[in-house]
Amino acid sequence: MSRLAIGTRVRVRDLIHTGHRRTPVYVRGREGEVVRVVGPFLNPEQLAYGSKGLPAVTLYRIRFSQREVWGGTYAGAAADTLDIEIYEHWLEPVAAH
């Protein structure tokens, strides 16, 4: 079951997680918004080590402002965005500001 609805503000957890993981370091700790609930997938961070990848994890598409990802050093336009796929265990909801 997916826990996070479209439009939810989320933060990417900065987990200490060695080995195979599918959440790049550059988005960890950054805040974005759920733009799509893709659905359940076998957990690739488990599959990589020969397990069955169960329980399945919900995959989301999260949209970030590039200014949020890179701060003041982003040289593009203010409206530029980054969409990335992140599994639920890497996400936590953020209270509205």
Added chain:
Amino acid sequence: MSESHHHHHPHVAEAPGLPDASLVLEQALRELLIEKGVFTADELRFAIEAMEARGEALGAKLVARAWTDPAFKALLLDRPGEAIATMGLNLGVNELCVVENTENLHNVVVCTLCSCYPRLILGIPPTWYKSRSYRARTVREPRAVLAEFGLVLPEVVEVRVHDSTADLRYLVLPMRPAGTEGWNEAALAGLVSRDSMIGVAEVRRPEAVGMS
């Protein structure tokens, strides 16, 4: 061969000197699988041949059909798996995600973690797509990377980078160029380059293919 994260490829050209450890591992694994009868050498050869024979033609066909058939375009954007199934295609464990360019939005695809790519519909990824430079810089300074490909976008156009980190594979649906009114699907497909479906270029100009 599936669409999943293959980093290595059998029978790659070898650099001079000692072979890379991963090449040795690949060779040992391949020989064992053949020896144990999991597959034959000819089946492996056939799979490689089929994989390398794929190009961007299927992707171009999808784009051209979307340009000429509004119902197909809606399906391709909303339920891409069903759209490609009408052409007998199936991405297997992965799922296709189609992102549409507009006057106000330009999409570009990268895989920062490795080199995920919709091989079934675009073929083998270009070498630059797998380079560390493209992977690192496209998320960090997409406009600079696009400019190096010859695509300079005005500030009013939002650049959206798609980092293909997990189970989706991305196809950019480029804008249909002006001056192609009345063109049929096959002629339109001739405008749709591989790079335009990755998002580092516009489609070919109609005058460039001598049809206008």
